[in-house]
Amino acid sequence: MYTTTSNDKKIKDYQKYERMIKTIHKRFKTYGYERVKTSTFEQYDLYTEVKSAINRKEMVKTIDENGEVLVLRPDVTIPITKQLSELYAELPHELRYYYVQDVFRQSDEKDEEVESTQAGVEYYCESSPEKDAEVIALACHTLKDLGFQNIKIEMGHAGFFQALIEQINLSDRDLIKLKKYIQSKNIVELEPFLRTLEIDESLVAALTKIPMLYGNPIQVSEKARQITQLQKTDEILAYLLEVYDILKLYGLEQNIVMDLGLINHMGYYSDTIFQGFVEQYGRPVLMGGRYNHLGDEFGAKLPAIGFACTVESLLKATKKNCTAPRVPLDVHLQYDTECLRDAILFANELRERNYTVVTSQQNQRLNDTQPSIYQIQLTNQERNFFYKEKSYNFDSMKELLKLMREIKGGM
Amino acid sequence: MSLLTIALPTGRTAKQAASVLEKAGIRFPDYHSKTRKLVMLDETKTIQLILVKTADLPTYVEKGAADIGMIGKDVILENQPDVYELADLHIGKCKVAVAGFPNQSLKVDGPLTIATKYPVITESYFEEKGISIETIKLNGSIELAPLIGLSDVIVDIVETGTTLKENGLIVLAEMMDVSTRLIVNKARFSTKTEQIESMIEKRKKALE
Missing domain, CATH: 3.40.50.800 (Anticodon-binding domain)
Known part of the structure; x- marks a missing residue:
């Protein structure tokens, strides 16, 4: 009577998806996060006002009976922060929220679905190395729970690059180009490009080295101190090293890499930023960072740090290394x-x-x-x-x- | 230690790219220019070589099917993959250029029609120049297009110019120099940092 006939593959995939979400729920809860939910429909204007990396073209739009343009929730962080700003002008106490819900984006890439499930946390709290480290540790812990090995978290700081370019006047066009060269670690073209900008020689040297400020946090911060002596960058490096020291207490020394070439990819990140990678998968499986000024956009002081991962990506990443047996x-x-x-x-x-x-x-x-x-x-x-x-x-x-x-x- | 996968494009740069690897001490016994094999291991069995279609190579690296790729800057600019572009290999040097008949002007009434393998590069170049264009995407024998009236001019890579000459065409404007670059998957750079860095280091040393 006991049969092992495999059922429909879709159902099996869905069971895997459910188990994954269950694991995520459990882990987020053990760090004291409470689940929240946001509306499926959001005002289109919300996303045009706020500086974020969500491409307007990618949003799924719809029109309500009054002719107002709405979008299907393309992200969760912005609506949660907006909701909070309606309750508080200032953070009354720390808040820990998590969510698991669908987001909708229509990407140019054909293999990507419009609908995907995002799981993430938002920790509303003031900046401190302990708190940043805790969130990064939670990210790592969650990936470990899901059975991933060789987890790497790249950690950087949105303020580092900012502090360097604040010294010069750059046109938007040049800034985009500069960011692109740094994000692709394209040193070959970065240096000649910087030479066309007529900026100070020491700054050219510093910016050229940014892409390779990658690796062991202690060595990287030493190298970074050699290329820039600004007070601001000094403070940032000291802060990141403190975060790293605490992460060592969590036993994550092997999992943390410092990457100062990691620059603000979400638009609203202000301080610590990080992204997570696992073996067998070619893209980041998790992204996060501190966004102390997102609340400012809605007239509230709501410093916070958070991260999110896409469950479908995690599923793709697990496909190769583990197939959990189905529950009979x-x-x-x-x-x-x-x-x-x-x-x-x-x-x-x-x-x-x-x-x-x-x-x-x-x-x-x-x-x-x-x-x-x-x-x-x-x-x-x-x-x-x-x-x-x-x-x-x-x-x-x-x-x-x-x-x-x-x-x-x-x- | 897991395998490091390097993707090389089939076609004109494959041979040069393979010799770059050989100079760096990475040898693939099964590799020769006429090989039909698409996957092979190096002598130490720690590095895997795959041969893929040029236009597909950025996708292989971006998605992590290969850790490292060696590919022309023209293909990178056309595909805009989200990868690290770590080094210029100084091989496969050529130019991307606009070509057409001698004395032909790029100013025409209405949009200039351009046949090319590189619509993205072409559009951004002419947009910057403020010339309105219409591109026709072709996959090969681009030189044919102006000869039979399919397009006004073409945008293509030019190495020696022989093919152009034989078809009565000349370079009207040089758009950019290109050469082969070393690209790396972003996730693999974090999970296989040492392997990748040591390979790049070996290649650098070989050049000195």
């Missing part, structure tokens, strides 16, 4: 036509006790093929209970439950 049913109950009444009674009693039960009529044409741990057969003559190819006779519900308990004890 507890009981498969088969009955003779005359025993329908008993079958329903037994099944309901068991379900009340939180067993998963599927019933089927004997000899019915299409059977449910999900594997089950226990099997029960009800006929007019006898009632049998099967476990691991052994059969046991029983009379009443009481006897059945006793049998199941004994077997559990004996396992």
Whole structure:
């Protein structure tokens, strides 16, 4: 009776998706986060006013009955912050929120779905290395729970690059180009480009080195101190090293890399930024950072740090290295036509006790093929209970439950 | 230690790229210019070489099917992959240029029609010049287009100019110099930092 026939692949994928979300929920909760939900529809204007990396073209738009343009939630951080700003002009105390919900973006890339599930946390609190480290540790912890190995978190700071370019006047066009060269670590073209800008020689040297400020945090910050002596950058490096020291206490020394070439990719990040990578997957699986001034856009002081990951990406990343076995049913109950009444009674009693039960009529044409741990057969003559190819006779519900308990004890 | 995968484009740069690797002491016994094999291992069995279609190479690296790729700047500019572009290999040098008939003007009534393998590069170049254009995307034998009246001019890579000459075309404007670059997947740079850095280091040393 125990079959291993594989069910529809989609259902299997969905079960994997559910298990993944369950794991994420659990981990976020253990760090004291509470789940929140935001509306599926958001004002289009909300996303045109706020500086963010969400491309307007990518948003799915719709129009309400008054002709107002709405978008299907393209992100979660901005709406949560806006909601909070309506309640508080200033952070009254720390707040820890998490969410698992769908976001909608239509990307140019054909292999990407419009709808994807984002899981993330937002920790509203003032800047401190302890808190930043805790959030990064949570990110790492979550990836570990999901069975990933060789997790790398790249950590940088939005203020580092900012402090350097604040010294010069750059046109928007040149700034975009400069960012692009740094983000792609394109030193070959970065230096000649900087030479066309007529900026100070020491600054050219500093900016050219940014892309390679990558690796062990202690060595990287030493190298960084050699190229810039600004007070601001000094403070940033000291801050990041403090975060790193605390992450070491979390046992994450091997997982942390400093990358000062990591620059503000979300538009609203203001301080610490980070992204997570796992083996077997070519893109970041997780992105986060501190956004102390996003609340300012809505007239509230709401410093915060958070991160988000896309569940579909995580699923793709796990595809290669682990296929968790599917969870079998507890009981498969088969009955003779005359025993329908008993079958329903037994099944309901068991379900009340939180067993998963599927019933089927004997000899019915299409059977449910999900594997089950226990099997029960009800006929007019006898009632049998099967476990691991052994059969046991029983009379009443009481006897059945006793049998199941004994077997559990004996396992 | 896991395998490091390097992607090389099939076609004109493959041979030069393979010799760059060989100079760096990374040898693939199965590799020769006429090989039909698409996947092979180096002598130490720690590096895997894959041969992919030129235009697809950035996708392989961006998605992490390969850790490292060697590919022309023209293809990078056309595909705009989200990868690290770590070094100029100084091979496969050529130019991207506008070509057409001698004495032809780029100023025409209405949009200038351009046949090319590189619509993205072409559009951004002419937009900067303020010339309105219409591109026709072709995959090969671009020189044919103006000869049979499909387009006014073409945008293509020019190495020696022989093909142009044989078809009665000349370079009207040089757009940019290109050469082969070393690109790296961003995630792999973080998970395989040492392997990747040591490979780049070896190549650098070989050049000195």
